[in-house]
Amino acid sequence: MKITSNFLVIGSGIAGLSYALKVAEHGTVAVITKREISETATNLAQGGIASVFSADDSFDSHLRDTMVAGAFLSHEETVRMVVENGPKAIQDLIDWGVNFTKNDDETYDLTREGGHSQRRILHSKDLTGKEIERALVEAVRKHPNITIYEHHIAIDLITESKVTHRRIRPNRCLGAYVLDIAGEEVITFGARVTVLATGGAGKVYLYTCNPDVATGDGVAMAYRAGATIANMEFMQFHPTTLFHPHAKSFLISEAVRGEGAILRRRDGTAFMDQYHELKDLGPRDIVARAIDNEMKVHGDDCVFLDITHREADYIRDRFPNIYKTCLSYGIDMTTEPIPVVPAAHYLCGGIQVDKWGESDVRNLFAIGETSCTGLHGANRLASNSLLEGVVFAARSARRSLERLEEPPSLTPFPAIQPWDPGSATDSDEEVVVAHNWHEIRLCMWNYVGIVRSNKRLVRALRRIQMIQEEITDYYWNFYITSDLIELRNIATVAELIIRCALERHESRGLHYTIDYPETDDAHWKRDTIIQKAF
Secondary structure, eight states: OEEEEEEEEEOOSHHHHHHHHHHGGGSOEEEEESSOTTOSHHHHOOSOEEOOOSTTOOHHHHHHHHHHHTTTOSOHHHHHHHHHTHHHHHHHHHHTTOOOOBOTTSSBOEEOOTTOSSOOEEOSTTOHHHHHHHHHHHHHHHOTTEEEEETEEEEEEEEHHHHHTSOOSSOBEEEEEEEETTTTEEEEEEEEEEEEOOOOOGGGSSSBSSOTTOSOHHHHHHHHTTOOEEOTTOEEEEEEEEOOTTSOOOBOOHHHHHTTOEEEOTTSOBOGGGTOTTGGGSOHHHHHHHHHHHHHHHTOSOEEEEOTTSOHHHHHHHOHHHHHHHHHTTOOTTTSOEEEEEEEEEEOOEEEOOTTSBOSSBTEEEOGGGEEOSSSTTSOOTTHHHHHHHHHHHHHHHHHHHHHHSOTTTSOOOOOOOOOOTTOBOOSOTHHHHHHHHHHHHHHHHHSSSSBOHHHHHHHHHHHHHHHHHHHHHHHHBOOOHHHHHHHHHHHHHHHHHHHHHHOOSOBTTBOBTTSOSOOHHHHSSOOEEOOOO
């Protein structure tokens, strides 16, 4: 079976759906998503979206905060472009139906988060992502030119090199092979423009606050297709996820600290003043390493986030979802501190793209967390992620429409062959998939976590490569399943993270290694680049 559209969007978070709405007036759009449409990282985002929206704030201030958080590895030109397009991005969301929280005087309620020098975070209580996802999904479902394919997972990109069996530079993307999970059928999706908006890769680690869909699919597929990958060593660990045996890594928003919460040891001692001048509002890499160190030094399983000094009514009103969730686990955050630990949260690297969101595979765009735009550098500033998704969705849409206007006769598409399963059979050893999945995540958590060393990284790479050999053998001998696709992808992403970490001989931002504890601007103030050898 083959489905053809002008635009193929893989992913249904803020970046993918914003892009779909931008281009839908000019052509047909196929949006594929591997679970239900709202099962995204966007839907789980609590804090908000950063943008200059106050007379007390400025673009220069937002730019400076972003550069400092990114350990000056962020590309200043990209940062300025994104922050200056912030107000327009917010207005786009409002036009699509997003309701941000307002004050009594009808001005938008701006909060502050770690690393920000001003209040510039627009939010919808502590369910900002859910409100954004709701509005975008409603808008997308109403548009006649957009078709949504839920429970469809991309297997691999279709490129001109793959179809013609020739090395072509620059290569060109023609679409993707996609598994209809329910129908157990591989469908060929052809498109003039393909957009990867597949989100992050938190599931590569044992502990993460990401949704189950965050398996790095876009990065893995783009890498296999020959796209350049950058800065994969910079995996952000969110400092504060709920520590409870029955909680599935529930994130405690940075906005809680923005509204005055204090990190404390078990004995009640506040400790962040020992690590950063901004104390509890320090950048995420600093706070996560501080918590990790406190836990190791004092032998504790967690630290505690204390906002009990604020009024109970204020806490319940400002953080209704966090309050309700904590209470369901027997923790009343109005009267007792919340036990928290760091967990894998955000991938600052990804598919390297230009200022229009296009990779070096022509007609293949990457937006949102799966991309590496140059905005985040070595550490993402809080609430810049949703902003990046909307801004680059708009820019990618503009460049995509230019591609659509090119006469097909100038660049004719070669015929695409249907998916060939070869001699694959049904598997009776699915336990192998489950075992390898767990082993990868455990290996990454133990050896490629918040604090690293060359010895641990080499050990991790050796183990991942052994697992990849098993996966490759399994992949070509048995019918494709969604679990197998995701396993293959997390193994690829794990390897890319380790290889980038081994290459960077310094500590910067989210990458901290005991072998090179200092930052070395003279040699390493540059992106870490990886390309697949063909």
